[in-house]
Amino acid sequence: MPQLNPNPWFSVMLMTWLTFLLIIQPKLLSFTQTNSPSTKSTLPHKTTPWTWPWT
Template identity: 75%
Template sequence: MPQLNPTPWFYTMLATWLTLSLIIQPKLLSFTSTNLPSHKAPAPTKTTPWTWPWT
């Protein structure tokens, strides 16, 4: 299998990485979450034992 020439692919990768990190990432991080995490303690769950029909 022939090896790819890294010269054009390196600049493509670099341009994609810079676009994602400098343009798209700040836009995504500026959104606020609509469901903020709550500080409530989780309610304890009541568990009942399984009744086996053959015992």
Template identity: 75%
Template sequence: MPQLNPNPWFYIMLMSWLTFSLIIQPKLLSFTSANPPSNKTSTTTRTLPWTWPWT
């Protein structure tokens, strides 16, 4: 059963994980958010219920 042999797939998985954690992840974390969160409280407007014509 070839899937039990860890030689080909374990090396590929290890290299993929290292590539992601050492190269791609720092690049993704360096981006700044276009809409950063703020501490302001949001004001919500209360809407009135719809009056249906048949009620």
């Protein structure tokens, strides 16, 4: 059963992960975010009750 032989596929997987971690990831992380995160307000939202027309 050739699919149980990890010899050729382990090196392919290892090279793929190293390529991702060392080359692609820093390039992706260097982009600026279009929407910068903002702090959430700690004040509770003021809500009004719904008025049902049939009551």
